[in-house]
Amino acid sequence: MTKTQLRGVLQWTLGVWLVLVILGALFYAPSALGFKGESARIVFFHVPQAWVAVLAFCVNLVASLRYLRTRNPIDDARAAAAARLGLVFSVLATVTGSLFANVMWNSFWNWDPREVSIVILLLIYAAYFALREAIPDEERRASLSAAYAVLAFVTMPFLIFVVPRIYWSLHPDTIIGATGKLKLQMESRMLQVLLGSLVGFTGLFSWLYTLEVRLARVRLARRGREEA
Amino acid sequence: MRASTLLSESLAVLGKELTAELRSRVALNAVGLFGLTTLIAVAYQIGPYRIQEQDRPHLLAALLWVILFFAATSGLSRVFVKEEDAHTAKTLRLAARPLAVLAGKFLFNLILLASLYAFIVPLYCALMGYSVRGVPSLVLLLACGAVALSATSTIVAAIISRASGSTTLFAILSVPLVLPLLVMLIQGTRAAAGSAAVAAVLPALQGVVSLGGATLLISVYLFPVVWHD
Amino acid sequence: MPGPESMIWVAAVTVVIWLGVFAYCLALDRRVRRLEEEQ
Numbered sequence: 001m002t003k004t005q006l007r008g009v010l011q012w013t014l015g016v017w018l019v020l021v022i023l024g025a026l027f028y029a030p031s032a033l034g035f036k037g038e039s040a041r042i043v044f045f046h047v048p049q050a051w052v053a054v055l056a057f058c059v060n061l062v063a064s065l066r067y068l069r070t071r072n073p074i075d076d077a078r079a080a081a082a083a084r085l086g087l088v089f090s091v092l093a094t095v096t097g098s099l100f101a102n103v104m105w106n107s108f109w110n111w112d113p114r115e116v117s118i119v120i121l122l123l124i125y126a127a128y129f130a131l132r133e134a135i136p137d138e139e140r141r142a143s144l145s146a147a148y149a150v151l152a153f154v155t156m157p158f159l160i161f162v163v164p165r166i167y168w169s170l171h172p173d174t175i176i177g178a179t180g181k182l183k184l185q186m187e188s189r190m191l192q193v194l195l196g197s198l199v200g201f202t203g204l205f206s207w208l209y210t211l212e213v214r215l216a217r218v219r220l221a222r223r224g225r226e227e228a
Numbered sequence: 229m230r231a232s233t234l235l236s237e238s239l240a241v242l243g244k245e246l247t248a249e250l251r252s253r254v255a256l257n258a259v260g261l262f263g264l265t266t267l268i269a270v271a272y273q274i275g276p277y278r279i280q281e282q283d284r285p286h287l288l289a290a291l292l293w294v295i296l297f298f299a300a301t302s303g304l305s306r307v308f309v310k311e312e313d314a315h316t317a318k319t320l321r322l323a324a325r326p327l328a329v330l331a332g333k334f335l336f337n338l339i340l341l342a343s344l345y346a347f348i349v350p351l352y353c354a355l356m357g358y359s360v361r362g363v364p365s366l367v368l369l370l371a372c373g374a375v376a377l378s379a380t381s382t383i384v385a386a387i388i389s390r391a392s393g394s395t396t397l398f399a400i401l402s403v404p405l406v407l408p409l410l411v412m413l414i415q416g417t418r419a420a421a422g423s424a425a426v427a428a429v430l431p432a433l434q435g436v437v438s439l440g441g442a443t444l445l446i447s448v449y450l451f452p453v454v455w456h457d
Numbered sequence: 458m459p460g461p462e463s464m465i466w467v468a469a470v471t472v473v474i475w476l477g478v479f480a481y482c483l484a485l486d487r488r489v490r491r492l493e494e495e496q
Binding site for chain 1: 464467468471472475476479482483485486489490492493496
């Protein structure tokens, strides 16, 4: 099978997969006990979005570190692509989280540590792009934004693990509880849909990311030829 | 091979910063003025009697750090931006090795913050009727907080000085990094005010120290990249 | 079992949104592939 054919198969699989995930989230998974109404089903989309936002951050970190080592513009393109997607998904995660909070506790925002963490991630992405916008020179833009990305990554463990320990959290203990241990308390059907959704969203991220990087590669190659 | 050691170069950079600052007093004035103005505004309007007893621990700790942080932001980015503005950056690059520049400017920011805290915190406690039970704990927390805040601000200042250098950009880049620190400091202040035992302030202290230490370590790696571009 | 009308409606809207996004991504993919082949 050629690369193009393989890509096509994967893409259509993803398309169908996510349709199944949507239907599963709305019909197959049982209504959650203790949660009001059906709106709690948004969790099947909220958790993967938050997960992808963090995944994008990790991809950005790796690309940034690589850029600092290799000074290859494609690594900068990779970092920017990951950050762009990370920004989109962290906005989505914040919005869906806020909607969920409104259903559960009748207020859109509660200053719960995990809520704050996803907003801080959003702010990091926004700051990353604000920095990039402020630098016209390409090489300097690449290295400074890479430096900021690495710096920001250093603070992440503190958000996720340290701050929640200090505060009581009203965020529902989903997969990772405040102790950091994996809690598989969900009903199996819910878990199936959640994991399916995680896989689906990761696939979507991976596709969009690869597309952006391929596009950047084409652009760089074209510019290389024009300069020659 | 340089004849001078890292320590002597760092101290030389620090000396230069202090001399320049004492001559013009721009950062000191900005920081002091912002701090004092905000403090007076808060103390006048709120004072020791207007907050309910049950709300006092939270509000007093939070307000203190709002004042301190707001005042600090106005002065912390100057260390690098003024070099770029005065075009003395290139000379500095030749004169001292990168780590010495980082160390000297970090220490300068630290002294600036320490002065701000020493000035504002006692005044705040007096004006707001903030009785702190664990004074040594608080002092320790303030010291560690100053180190952590200085560490973050210095590397961010270095980054933005090579971009547009504007204070707005400094604030945008600092906010996500400083927010967890701020949260821990407020929590720690509340704990220190409430209890004389060091154990109360320990969780927050651990968080602040590890965040500050991690930031310093990563700055050592990142600064040469940022400085030499 | 959720109220049939509302959930089916939500499902339909969500699926349509997703299929729209999916079609857009496919179009993008086709465009990038064409650009790569021109190299």
